[in-house]
Amino acid sequence: MKLEVHPIKLRMSNAYVVEFPSAMVLIDAGSPGDAQKILSRLNAFRGKPLRLIYITHAHLDHYGAAASIQCATNAPVAIHTEDAGTMAKGETHLGQVRGRGRLTAALMPIVRRLFPVESITADHVIHDGQDLGDFGLPGQVLHTPGHTPGSTSLIVDGRLAFVGDLFSTFGKPHTQRLYAHDWSEIEKSLERLKELDLEWLYPGHGRRPLSGEEFASLASAQQ
Template structure:
């Protein structure tokens, strides 16, 4: 495997952020934003001088509509398969957003969810590939991409760990396990199991990624910041 040489393009997708990982060999997308935001990704692909067919895979970190909403439309445009952890496969296939236990400001967001589902109509998306903890994605790209199952926020929440050859060539795409909106913090609004969520945050911290790209908030977190989260 060659030394990792990639560019990461954050793309605002309504409520959250999708990440387009660019290499000379092709593209990988992490998360797909709200429904009807697929043009934001397609415009970025075209701005890079690429065609949608350069997209090799659409990786969804968890089954919430602000992360998988445009996945089906992007699959149609690019031909890229949609990948998600098997524990969230049923929810995304039914176009659902399971919230679990709610804390703090999450009650306001939960109250708005039925309206958002009626207005946005998230498209049920049958995944092409179901992944498990430790799976290495089959990609023709100059880096390794491995699944870290970080159940807690949803049963199938996961991070994508992207690595080159060196210890400093490790970055993580964390979905909603961490956020960096007003300030860096761990998930504090929704979880199907809070204890497991905190356990899996510690698993991510133990990997000491150089950078962590959150599902909300455009600035990545460095490892020192990640270690301070609880």
């Protein structure tokens, strides 16, 4: 199936539109206030329907505009079962914090006041290995916990991966080093992805994707 990936660079994160011949899927929905930019990009695709809003994990910079986008498009929202409750409460749990992540954690109460999050209940609570063919997407859910309990990577067409916050390409590419529900689970999730024959991996933060070879080297360096 022919598909194209369209990155959307937002204030705090990346979102992606995966375009198919007759429909689209949105991967992550940015922060509160990002809806207009995302909707403008979606509207540029000549009326193609948005089949799904796929949330990689329940942090406000990835689901913050989901409610507004759903209101405008009527597209269903999907997130892993272990993060669904957090999103439904409009919460963000940073877990164990390292390095400069401590500053963000300290500022989080202020951020939440300045950018209030609309809670949203998932229409589809997804699980590891789930096939997304019902949404016109040749994709499969891969549970890649660690950053949050319900973090997932979406594997599209067996060769592309949308990995949320497992790694970043801001500056020199690096794996998640600021926030984790469980640091040991991040290492296991990196290994799960490395076992796949992937061509490109798209991060939730950063300026570019990584090739499969680049990612394999990055993941191996963490062992």
